Amino acid sequence: MTAPQPHGSDRPAEPARPHGSTRPGGRTARTRAAVLAAAWEELDRRDFASLTIDLIAQRSGVHAATIRRRWRTVEGVISDILSQHGETIPVPDTGSLRQDLHALARSIADFYTPPRNQRLVEAVVTAAVREPGAAEVLHNVFGDRIRRVAVMVERAAERGEVAADTDGEEVIAALGAPFYYRLLMTRRPVDAELAHRSAEAAYLAAVEGVFRTGRRAP
Amino acid sequence: MTAPQPHGSDRPAEPARPHGSTRPGGRTARTRAAVLAAAWEELDRRDFASLTIDLIAQRSGVHAATIRRRWRTVEGVISDILSQHGETIPVPDTGSLRQDLHALARSIADFYTPPRNQRLVEAVVTAAVREPGAAEVLHNVFGDRIRRVAVMVERAAERGEVAADTDGEEVIAALGAPFYYRLLMTRRPVDAELAHRSAEAAYLAAVEGVFRTGRRAP
Numbered sequence: 001m002t003a004p005q006p007h008g009s010d011r012p013a014e015p016a017r018p019h020g021s022t023r024p025g026g027r028t029a030r031t032r033a034a035v036l037a038a039a040w041e042e043l044d045r046r047d048f049a050s051l052t053i054d055l056i057a058q059r060s061g062v063h064a065a066t067i068r069r070r071w072r073t074v075e076g077v078i079s080d081i082l083s084q085h086g087e088t089i090p091v092p093d094t095g096s097l098r099q100d101l102h103a104l105a106r107s108i109a110d111f112y113t114p115p116r117n118q119r120l121v122e123a124v125v126t127a128a129v130r131e132p133g134a135a136e137v138l139h140n141v142f143g144d145r146i147r148r149v150a151v152m153v154e155r156a157a158e159r160g161e162v163a164a165d166t167d168g169e170e171v172i173a174a175l176g177a178p179f180y181y182r183l184l185m186t187r188r189p190v191d192a193e194l195a196h197r198s199a200e201a202a203y204l205a206a207v208e209g210v211f212r213t214g215r216r217a218p
Numbered sequence: 219m220t221a222p223q224p225h226g227s228d229r230p231a232e233p234a235r236p237h238g239s240t241r242p243g244g245r246t247a248r249t250r251a252a253v254l255a256a257a258w259e260e261l262d263r264r265d266f267a268s269l270t271i272d273l274i275a276q277r278s279g280v281h282a283a284t285i286r287r288r289w290r291t292v293e294g295v296i297s298d299i300l301s302q303h304g305e306t307i308p309v310p311d312t313g314s315l316r317q318d319l320h321a322l323a324r325s326i327a328d329f330y331t332p333p334r335n336q337r338l339v340e341a342v343v344t345a346a347v348r349e350p351g352a353a354e355v356l357h358n359v360f361g362d363r364i365r366r367v368a369v370m371v372e373r374a375a376e377r378g379e380v381a382a383d384t385d386g387e388e389v390i391a392a393l394g395a396p397f398y399y400r401l402l403m404t405r406r407p408v409d410a411e412l413a414h415r416s417a418e419a420a421y422l423a424a425v426e427g428v429f430r431t432g433r434r435a436p
Contacts, residue, residue: 048347049348122347123347125343125344125347125402125403126343126344126347126348128402128405129266129340129341129343129344130267130344135405138403138405139404139405139406142403142404143404146404170415173396173399173400173404174396174415174416174419176399176403177395177396177398177399178391178392178395180395180398180399180402180403181391181394181395181398181399182391184343184346184398184402185343185356185360185394185398186357186360186361186364186391187346187353187356187357188357197388197392197423197428197429198392200423200426200428201392201419201420201422201423201428202419204419204422204423204426204428205415205418205419205422205423208418208422210415210418210419210422211415
């Protein structure tokens with residue numbers, strides 16, 4: 001899981017974009033790329049608390065008024081980085097649910113190892129507590145990520161590794177939860193052992209039927 | 219798991235008390251009880267963002283200067299509520315690890331069902347991001363809670379339900395993590411199904427040896 005890479009034209013719809021024009025691939029996409037890259041670079045140098053729209057404007061060369069119109073707040077920009085990052089996660093497809101879950105857990109651990117990325121999640125969670133708008137973005141961004149990755153559980157159900165009525169989103173949430181608990185609650189660094197245990201615990205629970213809904217699959 | 223009940227004399231040491239005198243059971247304990255109860259009541263009426271030391275002073279009848287001297291900030295008061303709550307958690311002891319874990323998960327779900335308690339955890343996590351002092355309190359409070367409850371895994375090891383080198387604190391963290399993920403990341407309410415799944419997943423992983431350290435027990 002690498003740093004979010006702003007990428008250009010012919011992108012799919014941007015689910016968490018709060019505002020702005022709809023011209024795809026043109027100036028709008030370039031503006032988004034420049035602003036998100038600038039905010040990302042600034043977060044490597046400073047705490048979230050000292051990040052301002054004006055600093056992002058200076059580094060990106062985009063007018064502060066334009067940034068305010070499209071993202072409203074620094075929290076809006078940060079949430080959009082997270083959203084973009086979610087769009088670029090590769091979904092493992094090794095042919096084995098156990099291996100897919102371990103690959104996903106390792107990619108989450110890798111992502112949250114640099115302090116900058118720990119600050120990113122802290123910033124987004126803090127913003128969500130203070131602003132209903134940011135809370136909605138967080139809810140949507142994490143919902144989208146989980147839904148995208150949950151396809152690996154659907155594939156496992158098709159292969160007969162787990163029951164057909166397994167709730168894939170809950171499997172993915174169970175795998176991801178210990179990372180955020182570690183970062184936000186016990187406030188210790190994530191590591192490879194946490195990744196191994198999270199993946200293995202989610203896998204065992206999934207094959208044992210813990211996440212079955214009791215509803216027949218469509 | 220009920221609301222934190224300030225209680226009076228002959229209490230054990232207060233691990234997260236930031237400051238203050240050391241006279242146990244006297245005026246100091248009464249002051250703490252009054253201040254924490256007042257903050258708790260205020261949180262039922264307002265958001266954390268609008269809670270101030272002066273409001274707590276008004277409701278508790280304790281001078282604002284006294285509150286500032288002992289807890290420094292609103293975050294300090296909130297963290298102390300959390301600490302006090304942790305001290306009063308009953309540790310289930312049913313004779314079965316599975317039942318103990320389910321009882322614990324239900325008590326966590328019950329605690330985080332009222333919106334006030336959701337706001338409590340949001341407030342503490344937000345404070346920890348902004349203030350190193352609050353982060354240390356959060357780290358210590360959650361560390362203490364986990365260590366206290368992890369004794370149920372030690373008992374299970376003595377009964378032969380899990381391997382002797384099972385890391386009890388990691389079992390408890392695995393059980394608790396999905397609640398905080400739900401509250402802080404996907405921002406949906408916790409419910410009985412989440413409690414059931416979290417307990418069952420932690421139990422299965424524990425008995426399968428996922429949380430073994432590979433070190434011999436002392």
